[in-house]
């Protein structure tokens with residue numbers, strides 16, 4: 001699926017700029033920061049500059065839009081893997097305004113805006129309650145505390161699709177109070193996964209299973225992205241020595257630290273690749 005992106009649930013990725021600063025536990029092992037450092041870019045933290053791009057970069061989505069248009073299909077663009085579109089900094093305002101124009105100029109692309117700063121959305125978008133049909137708006141919810149903090153700020157906005165990234169999943173989350181409001185579906189898509197990387201934190205399998213069951217109960221699309229670098233040892237075909245991992249308020253689990261590919265992305269015997277049906281998801 002990911003023609004120009006390594007992320008399986010999108011076709012393309014587009015970064016209006018590079019650089020960010022950390023805001024919550026999900027950011028602790030930010031892969032984008034590590035990648036930027038490897039590329040020699042010092043763009044992390046509030047006092048660091050951001051990396052900006054020229055016209056050729058900004059024209060790329062216009063050609064993706066033309067291709068999608070001629071092929072008669074819609075394509076998804078994940079924006080942004082190396083930044084947070086809603087980071088509050090004066091030097092990002094002009095780039096953000098350019099991004100909104102680009103989104104409006106590319107109606108065959110569905111733009112996935114995922115943020116850890118949903119409290120800033122209201123004052124940063126120009127759409128004042130009338131969102132373009134090609135914006136999917138999402139926030140990261142890694143635990144119960146962040147669900148309570150970020151979901152109300154996401155659900156204020158009538159974007160065509162509203163989605164959650166529960167990755168890295170760091171604790172149990174009960175989304176039921178937000179799944180359906182006043183008879184309509186308020187969350188359209190949940191992406192869940194464990195953490196990868198050198199300092200990856202294990203995800204209790206019950207946290208992921210519970211999210212899956214909540215999505216089934218409320219007919220919400222569910223995508224299980226990965227176990228990450230820790231997987232329940234019983235799921236591996238080959239015997240790998242495991243560690244008995246203790247979790248707060250949950251049973252310990254024998255987990256094995258393996259590479260991401262070996263850990264795979266099967267949950268309850270199934271690969272979950274759910275994508276929301278856009279027409280069904282339009283919010284009033």
Ligand code: SF4
Pocket residue numbers: 020021022023024026027030031032033081082083084116
């Ligand atoms: S908000 Fe995203 S890009 Fe920014 S530091 Fe956190 S994880 Fe990294």
